Amino acid sequence: MPPRRSHKKSRAGCRRCKARKIKCDEVHPRCGNCAKHGVACDFERPDIVDALPSAETPRPPTSASTSNYGSPSTITLPPTPSVPSSALVPLYRNPETLPLTSNSKGGRMMELKLLHHYTTITCETLAISSPVSERIWRDTVPNLAFTGADFLADALLAVSALHLRYRSPHDQDLVRASHAYMASTLSEYGASLNKGINESNAEALFLTAALIAFQSTASRIFTRDDSGDLKERSDGYVLPLSWFHSFQGVKAIVASSWQWLRNSGIVVPIIESQPALNLDLSGQKANFFSHLLDGLEDEVFFDEDPASQHLTHQAYQHAVAVLDWAHKIPHTGAPLVFLATVSRRFVEMLESRRPRALAILASYFGLLKCLDTVWWLKGVARREVMGIVSLFDPDDEEWWPRLQWPLRIALYEGEVIPADIWGADWAAETALLNQANQTGGFVSHIELLSQMFSSMQSMPDTLDVVTHQTIMAKSR
Known part of the structure; x- marks a missing residue:
C-alpha cells in the first residue's frame, strides 16, 4: 500500500469556513471562499464573529431548501418594511425654505410657471404608454392638490421644477425650487403619515409617494452637477439605493391603505393601466x-x-x-x-x-x-x-x-x-x-x-x- 500523502490541515481558517467544514486558504484580510461568494469574512470584520454560525450548525437538507420553489402559488416572498417619514429626508440633506414666498410677485410667477409646465408637458412624461394615466396626472392630480393636500401640490411643483431644470441646467432658481418644494413635500408628507392614513388622505398620500419616487429617480441625472454629491466623484461609484427605498415607500402606502384605494377612481386606473x-x-x-x-x-x-x-x-x-x-x-x-x-x-x-x-x-x-x-x-x-x-x-x-x-x-x-x-x-x-x-x-x-x-x-x-x-x- 502506498504511503498516505500528507497534507496541511487548516487550523486558523475563518469562522465561516469552519462552520461550513471546508478548507480555508487563510488569506487576509478576506479569505478566498468569502471573497468568491461576496459575504463578510471575520478576518476583515472581527465584529461579525458572534453573528456567524458555530461549526456545529447543520446545513439544511437540499430538498427542504428548494421544495417551495415549484410554483408561484407557493412562494412566500421576504417582507418589505414600512418606510418611516424620517427615511425620506436624506433625499434632500439640507432642506431650504422656499426660494420665494408665495406672497411676493416673484413667488407667484414661479408657482404659475411650474404649474403651467406641469399641466402641459411634465404630466405627459410620468406615464409610459398609458393615455389613461396621463390624463389622471394632467387633470385629476392638480384638482386633488387644490382641495387642501399641500404636500401633493408641493410634490408636483417639485417635479415640474426638476423637469425645467433638465432643460435649463444652469438656472439656479430652478435648482433651489426643485430642492425646496421637495423638502416641503417630505416635511408635510411625513407629518400626515404620522397622523395616520385614512379615507380622506389615502389618494393624496399615494400620489405624493409616487411623485417622491419619481423625483428620487429623476434626480440621479443631476448627480455630477450638485455640489452636495461631489462625494460620488471622489469616492467612486455609489449605488442608487434611494431608488429602491422610495419605490418601496409607495408599496407601503398601497399595503396600508388598500381598504380605501380599492374604490379609488384615481389609483385603480393607474394600477390597471400597466402590463x-x-x-x-x-x-x-x-x-x-x-x-x-x-x-x-x-x-x-x-x-x-x-x-x-x-x-x-x-x-x-x-x-x-x-x-x-x-x-x-x-x-x-x-x-x-x-x-x-x-x-x-x-x-x-x-x-x-x-x-x-x-x-x-x-x-x-x-x-x-x-x-x-x-x-x-x-x-x-x-x-x-x-x-x-x-x-x-x-x-x-x-x-x-x-x-x-x-x-x-x-x-x-x-x-x-x-x-x-x-x-x-x-x-x-x-x-x-x-x-x-x-x-x-x-x-x-x-x-x-x-x-x-x-x-x-x-x-x-x-x-x-x-x-x-x-x-x-x-x-x-
Whole structure:
C-alpha cells in the first residue's frame, strides 16, 4: 500500500469556513471562499464573529431548501418594511425654505410657471404608454392638490421644477425650487403619515409617494452637477439605493391603505393601466437571465442560518424572474416595476455589494436602455452599468462574463437594438403584451390577498403580501 500523502490541515481558517467544514486558504484580510461568494469574512470584520454560525450548525437538507420553489402559488416572498417619514429626508440633506414666498410677485410667477409646465408637458412624461394615466396626472392630480393636500401640490411643483431644470441646467432658481418644494413635500408628507392614513388622505398620500419616487429617480441625472454629491466623484461609484427605498415607500402606502384605494377612481386606473406582471418562478424554463442564478446554491450555503438562506434564495429568484418578464416587453415601462417588486433582502444584498446582486442590477439597468428617450431615464443605462462594472475585476472569471450583456446594451449606439443583441424579438412585443393583459386584473388579486391577511396587525407582515403586487404592475 502506498504511503498516505500528507497534507496541511487548516487550523486558523475563518469562522465561516469552519462552520461550513471546508478548507480555508487563510488569506487576509478576506479569505478566498468569502471573497468568491461576496459575504463578510471575520478576518476583515472581527465584529461579525458572534453573528456567524458555530461549526456545529447543520446545513439544511437540499430538498427542504428548494421544495417551495415549484410554483408561484407557493412562494412566500421576504417582507418589505414600512418606510418611516424620517427615511425620506436624506433625499434632500439640507432642506431650504422656499426660494420665494408665495406672497411676493416673484413667488407667484414661479408657482404659475411650474404649474403651467406641469399641466402641459411634465404630466405627459410620468406615464409610459398609458393615455389613461396621463390624463389622471394632467387633470385629476392638480384638482386633488387644490382641495387642501399641500404636500401633493408641493410634490408636483417639485417635479415640474426638476423637469425645467433638465432643460435649463444652469438656472439656479430652478435648482433651489426643485430642492425646496421637495423638502416641503417630505416635511408635510411625513407629518400626515404620522397622523395616520385614512379615507380622506389615502389618494393624496399615494400620489405624493409616487411623485417622491419619481423625483428620487429623476434626480440621479443631476448627480455630477450638485455640489452636495461631489462625494460620488471622489469616492467612486455609489449605488442608487434611494431608488429602491422610495419605490418601496409607495408599496407601503398601497399595503396600508388598500381598504380605501380599492374604490379609488384615481389609483385603480393607474394600477390597471400597466402590463400584467406574469412571472415564472418555477425555475424549470431556460429563461434569458437564468445564468445569473448559476452557482446560487453555493452562495446560499454561505449564509448564516437556514432562515437567511431561504430569504436569499427567494430574493435572487424573484429578482431574476422580474428581469425575464420585463426583457420581453421593455417598451411598456415594465423594467421600472423591478424597483418596487424586489424584496428587502435583495436591497440588503445590494447594500452589501454581493457580486450576484450587482450583476442582476447591471442587467436591470441594461433593460432601461429601451427607455433612453424618456428625459428622466436618458443616459441612465450607460452611466449605471459602467458604474457597476467598475466594481468588478476584469479578471474575475466567474462574474465578468455575466456582465457582457448589460455592457453591450449600454454601449450600443442606435435607436433600435437588433434582436440578436437584445436576445428577444421585439416584433412579438405587442402580441405578448396583449396576451399578458388578458390574464386578469391586479386589483382583484390584491382584493383576495387583503381578505386573507386582514387579521395581520404589523406593517412588515402586511407588506409581505404585496411584494409581487405593486402600484406599477398587475398580477395574474
